[in-house]
Amino acid sequence: MGFSDRKGIWYCVALAVIAIVFLHQYVFLPGDQFSGDLVLFYLSHAELLKESITEYGNFLPLWNPYGFSGMPYYGKANALGFNYLLGPLLLILTPLAALKISLIIGLILSGITMFLLANHLIKNKEAACIAAFVYMFNGYILVSVFHWGWVPYAYAYPLLPLVILCVLRALKEDFLVWSIVAGLLMAVQIHAGTGIIFLYTTIAVNLLLFTHLLGKDFKKRLVKVLIVGCVAYLFTFGIAAIKILPVQEESKLSSRQFSYEESSGRSVPLSGIWNAVIESSFQGFGNPQSLNSKIGVVALILLIFAFAYWRNRYVLYLGAVALVALLISMDTFVQYLVWKWYPGWEGMRYANRGLVLFVFSGALLAGYGFVSFSKWIRNKVSIKESKIPWIFAGIFAVLIIDLLVLGVGPTRYDPSGRFAYGNIDEMVRSNQIMNHIASEPGIFRTHVYETHGIDWGTEFYTVPLQIETIYAYESVWNLEYFNEFLAVSWQNPARFWGILNTKYITSTRPLNISGLKLVKEFPKCDVCFPSIPELTKAYGPYLYENTNVMPRAYMIDKSILVIGKDGDISEPGTAKNLMYSLLFIIDPKQAVILLGGEHIGDYTVEELGRYSVIVLGSGALEQSDIPTLQQFKNAGGVLLPDVVAGEQTISDGQLQHLLGVVENATFTPINDYQIHREDFEHQTIELPSSQGKYLVLSETYDLYPGWKAVTDHHEFPIQRAEGVISALYLDQNTSQITFSYEPKSVKIGIWISALTIVLAGAVLIVRRRKYAKKNDN
Known part of the structure; x- marks a missing residue:
């Protein structure tokens, strides 16, 4: 695949050395870094992952206790997991050093994988080296990873060329084996912590499958394309189910659903195409540097020469990829259609990220262009074949000057020092x-x-x-x-x-x-x-x-249940509106305020008897519910408003009565030493005599499906309390309760991924044995 002789190996070694020299701060200053998302966002992820592994022996942390008062971790698409690059490094290095080294390795791998793909397509190692260099050192990857600090890009980006290589081989050779491998690689892209590069990879794959349809024997080609595509994507989603299902569950509760206006943000204007993807090399001569996805002027010239091979199926394919990349990155109808109809695109933003496909195709076309240019210059000037290496060396040297010496490096021109390195x-x-x-x-x-x-x-x-x-x-x-x-x-x-x-x-x-x-x-x-x-x-x-801080956990005997229609907190009469209004009035040490269902009819008389006060919002009551409320009131409960007595609104007098009801509450803090964290997903709380009281926790457990509160033989339902924290009614005496985070999406995902991996392994083993027998014969 490109390493059949020493030349290919030496070219890749040279690319690795250039990367290490150019980004030497990432190798030789492992504790220093400038501000950017690597430090401000991803470093804390790496710290959490390292703590989970070293302190709890858990390589798959599902929960993050350190932000937003606790939130899902693995269910976020951009969460760093124990992936193929970062994971092993975290076992032996500090989190920052592991991140920085993993970025360098990812960059080097991107060059190697592009070399393999380019050599497979072009059958010329010098052309493959040029393609690999452009793919490694274009403005897109340098700015995205080494300036903005979008760490997962470095893990998913190297796999794009490998996926395309596997699909190419699936279309020409053993469709089953190579389709499975392509699916595996795309699943690894998802596990790397970004679905962004994965989605753009699928566009490149789909265009390649479409290109394969062009030619004779359309029906035969169509069958092959359908089989390869279905197998690759089935194994992709099967292996990645452990990540995809929790992300889908979390997205339903979160902000990660973007309108077209949000998704099309940072679109590249037509007038800005040159600066975005090419840009003049003279920016290095004192001109203002800008952040862009440039492939440079030299690569552009080679790219133009590539179209001398316009009859070549793959040159046409790469041209189509480049065109689609530009149309997605610009405010065009293609961008809108992709946002509207392409699965998964509703969670995408920053349209200019689509230029990843432009630099991918541009790098390969530059390789083709080198071959075309070499033939042209040989014919034009009558250069001997033995002089071609000098042409390669000259072009390579000019590429280094264009992209590395004069181009945007890991930081831009920065006279204010905002991107100065410091020891974290x-x-x-x-x-x-x-x-x-x-x-x-x-x-x-x-x-x-x-x-x-x-x-x-x-x-x-x-x-x-x-x-x-x-x-x-x-x-x-x-x-x-x-x-x-x-x-x-x-x-x-x-x-x-x-x-x-x-x-x-x-x-x-x-x-x-x-x-x-x-x-x-x-x-x-x-x-x-x-x-x-x-x-x-x-x-x-x-x-x-x-001075108003509440304990992490406490017990209280007074409770207020708010029932009413679901709706915005600003809408009068909704359960949330009433709950938040009460939060300003009721001291948390006097009573716990609980968000209930929408209708009184959802509760039995026994269940209502747990609460000291019931507050009724819009739509909470049917006429048939009056007898139930009468029983609640007869047992000493308080209704706001007292609909049994014919009242329809809550008066000031009733609010004063409410304050009187809760002023003698029994408030019992749980000592911090009685709270034991077993790992990020499990903690146990020791309790004193507790039956008939509410245990309130300053944890957001009720906001997220998957949290359970259990003893040895009993599970306590978790309720929403005090706006966003959690509470449970202790209907029996218990000495301790264990809280555990076990989302069904993760459990189902583990099973699907495990079965898919077993199936993939079985297929590959059977195929290997089949080929072994064939070779023996």
């Missing part, structure tokens, strides 16, 4: 305010006051120190938690953040907020990205203690 471990050690918080005893969460959304993450400080926060730098979030609870929380921060067990708040300026008490002003951190104003929030210097 030193920053964490020097952040005195975060280290003080980490040294405080007990279980609690924190909040950086200047963080109002998903902007400028500080998790690279908090996660290594095992500090839990109520916000997070994430591209996917739970709408009920983020858009509702946290949005409302700014009206009464101490109370609402206290509900989330938020004990400490840091701030860059003095605060005058009821419930927040100044602890201390800490020194500023001079080494913590001082040139980036947005990140100065990470080290205070002001630390406040929340």
Whole structure:
């Protein structure tokens, strides 16, 4: 496949050396990095994965306790898992070093895999080397991975050429074996932590399958295409089911559904095509550098020469891929059709990411162009065949100058120093305010006051120190938690953040907020990205203690059930609207406020008897429910409004009565030492005498399917409490309860993936034995 002689090996070694020299900071400065998503987003993922492996022996963490008061981890499409590059490195290196080395290895692998594909197609190792170089060092991959820090791209990008190579071989050779391998590789792309490159890979695959239809024996070709496509995609989704199913489940609860306006963001304008995909080499001579997906002027010239082979099926295919890439990346009808009808595209954003297919096809066409140019120059100037290596060396040298010397490197021209390297471990050690918080005893969460959304993450400080926060730098979030609870929380921060067990708040300026008490002003951190104003929030210097903080877990005997139609919190009369209104009135230590169903008829009299107060919203009541409520009231329960007495609205007098009902509540905190985390998905709580009370946890368990609360012989239903946290009614006395996160989507996905892998293994073994017998004969 390209390594049949030493020349191919030496070319790949040369490409690896160039990568190491050009990106030497990633090899020789493993502890240093500039700001970007590698540090602000993915480093905390690697820290969590490393902790899960080393502390709990769990290579598949499903839950992340460190952000958004707890959230699914593996169910997010961009979560880093124990993949083929990062996983082994995490076992022997620090998280940052593992990330940086994995990016270099991914870049080198992308060159090797493109070399293999190009040599298979062009049958010329010099052309394959040029294609590999362009594929490794184009602006798309350098900017995406080494500037923005989109780590998973480095894991999925090298597999794109291999997938196409396998599909090519499936169409010409053993369709079953190579289709399965292609499916396996696409599944690995999904497991790598990004469905983005995978979806673009499927477009390249589909165009290749379509190209194969062109020619004689259409019916025979069509059958082959259908078999190869079906087998490849069936094994893709089968092997990746363990990732796909949890992601689908999480997406239904989250923000990861984009309108066309959001999906088409960062479209490339027609006037900007040159700068986006080619760009002048003179940017290196003092001209402003820009972030682009450039393949460079030299590659463009070679690409033009490639179309001398316009009758070649694969040159036409690559031209089609390049054209489709441009049309998807621009604001065109093709972009809209893909968003509207292509499966999975509703979760895509940033249209210019489609240029990954342009640099893929452009690199291969540059290889074809080298062969065409060599023939042209040989015929034009009458150069001997022995001089061709010098032509190759000259073109290769000019490519290096164009893409590496004058092009955009791992950082752009940056006079402000915003992308200066700094030692991350030193920053964490020097952040005195975060280290003080980490040294405080007990279980609690924190909040950086200047963080109002998903902007400028500080998790690279908090996660290594095992500090839990109520916000997070994430591209996917739970709408009920983020858009509702946290949005409302700014009206009464101490109370609402206290509900989330938020004990400490840091701030860059003095605060005058009821419930927040100044602890201390800490020194500023001079080494913590001082040139980036947005990140100065990470080290205070002001630390406040929340006097309204609630324990991580407690028991209480007073409860308020809110029943009514589901709807927006701003819509009067909905259950959520009433619940949030009560949160401003009722002290959490007086009663737990529970979000119930939509109708009284969903409850038995016995079930209603668990609650001290029932608040009725719109649509909660049928006339036939009056006798049930009469029994509830006769047993000492309180109704708001008292529909049994003919009242239709909640009066001020009734609210005062409500406050009187709950003022003598029995509130019992659970000591932090009674809460035991077994791993990220399991924790056990020891309880005192508890029957007939509610156990309330400052955990978002009820927001996510899969959480269970069990004893040895009994499972307690988890209810929504205090907006977004969890509670369960202890209908029997128990000394401890274990909470476990076991989503059905993961269980089903494991079974599907396992069976698919077994099937793939069986097919490959049978095929191998068949070929062995054939060779023996």
